[in-house]
Every structure is written in structure tokens, then in C-alpha cells.
Amino acid sequence: MLIYLWLINFLFSLVIITPVYFLINRDYSRSLMGNRLLQGIDLLWLGDIIYKYQDILPALTGWMLFPAILFLALYVFLNGGIIGRVIAEDEKTNPSNFFGDCGKYFFRFLRVFLISAVGYIILFGVIFKFFSALFNLWTKNASTEWTVTIASNLLFLIQILLFSIVGMFFDYVKVRLVAEDSRKTLKATIANFSFIGKKFFKAWALYLLVGIISILLGIVFVGVSNILPKGGTSLIVLFIWQQIYIFSKMWVKVLFFSTEYNFLRVHKI
Numbered sequence: 151m152l153i154y155l156w157l158i159n160f161l162f163s164l165v166i167i168t169p170v171y172f173l174i175n176r177d178y179s180r181s182l183m184g185n186r187l188l189q190g191i192d193l194l195w196l197g198d199i200i201y202k203y204q205d206i207l208p209a210l211t212g213w214m215l216f217p218a219i220l221f222l223a224l225y226v227f228l229n230g231g232i233i234g235r236v237i238a239e240d241e242k243t244n245p246s247n248f249f250g251d252c253g254k255y256f257f258r259f260l261r262v263f264l265i266s267a268v269g270y271i272i273l274f275g276v277i278f279k280f281f282s283a284l285f286n287l288w289t290k291n292a293s294t295e296w297t298v299t300i301a302s303n304l305l306f307l308i309q310i311l312l313f314s315i316v317g318m319f320f321d322y323v324k325v326r327l328v329a330e331d332s333r334k335t336l337k338a339t340i341a342n343f344s345f346i347g348k349k350f351f352k353a354w355a356l357y358l359l360v361g362i363i364s365i366l367l368g369i370v371f372v373g374v375s376n377i378l379p380k381g382g383t384s385l386i387v388l389f390i391w392q393q394i395y396i397f398s399k400m401w402v403k404v405l406f407f408s409t410e411y412n413f414l415r416v417h418k419i
Contacts, residue, residue, distance in 0.1 A: 151231070151232065151235050151243045151248060151404065152397060152400050152401055152404065154231075154243075154245070154248055155228060155232070155400040155403075155404075156393070156396060156397050156400055158224070158228065159396060159400070160393070160396075162217075162221065162224065165217075166217050222263070223260075226256060226259045226260050226263050227252050227253075227256050227259075228252060229255075229259055229324060229407075230251050230252045230253070230254060230255030230256055230258075230259055230328070231248045231249060231251045231252035232403065232404055232407055233251075233255070233324055233325055233328045233407050233411070234247075234248075234250075234251025234252075234254065234255060234328055235247070235248055235251060236404065236407050236408050236411055237325075237328055237329055237411055251328075255324075255327065255328060258324075258327050258332075258333060258335055259324055259327075261335040261336075262320055262323050262324055262327070262335055262339070265320070265323075265335065265336070265339055266316065266320040269316050269319070269320065270316060273312055273313070273316050277312060278308075278309060278312060281305060281308050282305065285301045285302075285304070285305050288301055289301045314354070314357060314358060314361060315354065317357075318346075318353060318354060318357040318410075319342060319346055320339075321357075321406060321407065321410050322342050322345065322346060322353070322410055322414060323335070323338050323339050323342050324407075325407060325410050325411050325414055326338045326341070326342060326345075326414065329411065329414060329415070345414075345417075345418065349413075349417050352413075352417070353410075353413060356409055356410075356413055357406070357409075357410075360402065360405050360406050360409055363402060363405070364399070364402045367395065367398050367399070367402065368395075371391070371392075371395040371398075374391060375388065375391065375392075378391065
């Protein structure tokens with residue numbers, strides 16, 4: 151299943167970046183600026199590209215907006231295959247049953263996605279604004295920059311934690327729909343309030359634990375990437391290392407759903 155996920159992600163990324171690659175390669179491949187591209191994002195060359203191709207910027211924006219929407223649809227589609235195969239447990243995964251689950255649960259998960267959008271709007275439009283207002287009162291008359299720094303970091307942490315709560319909640323809705331083979335999205339969402347309410351801290355702690363694993367993998371990836379050379383044949387090593395990291399992110403996603411399904415199975419009343 152991880153191979154399927156990685157391959158789909160790779161092909162999708164390839165389709166998106168190929169036009170941009172040829173655009174940059176045509177103008178910068180034989181210049182000193184081209185060598186700087188290998189070292190990562192540089193605001194100077196990025197500004198130069200935007201200035202030179204300002205006439206096509208609206209078209210480029212539209213080109214990027216469409217893949218973003220397509221990626222969200224793909225994300226919803228693949229979640230059905232992941233959870234379906236996780237719940238199938240010992241059944242061997244093959245393209246037929248994986249993509250079969252993707253299609254079977256797509257519209258159910260699409261409805262969950264739309265409901266979750268409302269949840270995120272409430273989260274950032276109401277709850278997070280409330281916390282922001284409280285912190286603004288705290289820092290309004292701050293006498294040192296340390297107060298502002300601490301407040302901004304705490305506010306960022308609160309934002310991440312609130313985001314994780316909403317993400318966890320709707321993950322359990324999707325797992326419940328597949329586990330019960332139910333089409334009643336709204337009913338599963340309402341029922342999940344009762345389940346999460348009774349087991350909230352245990353479920354959240356498990357979710358955060360997997361999240362910490364994801365953060366640690368990201369730290370390792372950045373650390374090793376900074377050590378690796380950025381030119382010549384070393385680019386191949388860097389590319390392979392990037393793909394290993396993407397593969398690990400796929401594994402973490404599967405781990406999220408696996409732990410949630412087992413938690414639901416053990417604690418469901």
C-alpha cells in the first residue's frame with residue numbers, strides 16, 4: 151500500500167513540476183543563477199523569475215490552483231483505500247482492493263471533508279480569534295520583546311493543538327464509517343462527539359504521539375539534507391533521500407489511521 155501511495159504522489163508531483171522545470175531550465179540552466187537554484191529557494195532569483203514572467207503570472211496562479219483542488223480530491227480518494235486496507239487487517243493488499251476501497255468510500259469521505267471545512271472555519275474564525283484577543287491584551291502594554299516572543303510562540307502552539315483536535319476528530323469519523331460500513335456521514339459525526347468526549351485525552355495523547363514521530367522524521371530529514379552536498383551527482387543522493395522522507399510520511403499517515411482504528415475497536419462502547 152505504501153508503494154501505491156508513494157507512486158501516486160510521485161506521478162502527481164511530476165505532472166505539476168515538469169512545466170516549471172522546463173521553464174527554469176531554459177533560462178537558468180547555463181548561468182550562475184542556475185547553480186544557486188540547487189541550494190534551495192532564493193528570494194533574488196524568485197523575484198527575477200516573477201518579474202520576467204509577470205504577464206503569465208495569472209495563468210500560472212490558475213495552473214497551481216487547479217492542482218491544489220485536484221490534490222485535495224486525490225487526498226480524499228486515497229484515504230478510503232488506506233483505511234479500508236487497514237481495517238481489512240490480514241487481507242493481502244493489491245491494486246484491485248486498494249483502489250476499490252478508494253472508490254467505495256470517496257463520496258462518504260467527501261462529505262466528511264465538507265463538514266470538516268465547517269469545523270476548521272469555526273476553529274480559526276471563532277476559537278483561535280478568541281485566544282488571539284487574549285494574547286493581544288497580554289502583549290498590548292509589554293515592556294520587553296520577550297513578552298511578545300513568548301506570547302507568539304504560545305499562540306502558535308495553541309493553533310497547532312487546536313488543529314490537531316479537529317484533525318483527530320474527523321479522522322475517527324472516517325474510520326467509524328469504514329468500520330461500520332455506514333453511509334450516514336452526519337450520524338457518524340454526531341456519534342463521534344460522544345465517543346471522543348468520553349475518551350478524549352487518551353485519543354488525543356495517542357494522536358499527538360504519532361504526530362511527534364512525524365515531527366522527528368522531519369527534523370532528521372532537514373538535518374541530513376543540510377549535510378548532503380548540493381551539486382553534481384550528489385543531487386541523485388539528495389533526490390533519493392527526499393523520496394525516502396516522502397515514503398516515511400506515507401507510513402506516518404497509515405500509522406495515524408491504524409492507531410485510530412485499534413483505539414476505536416478497543417474502546418468503542
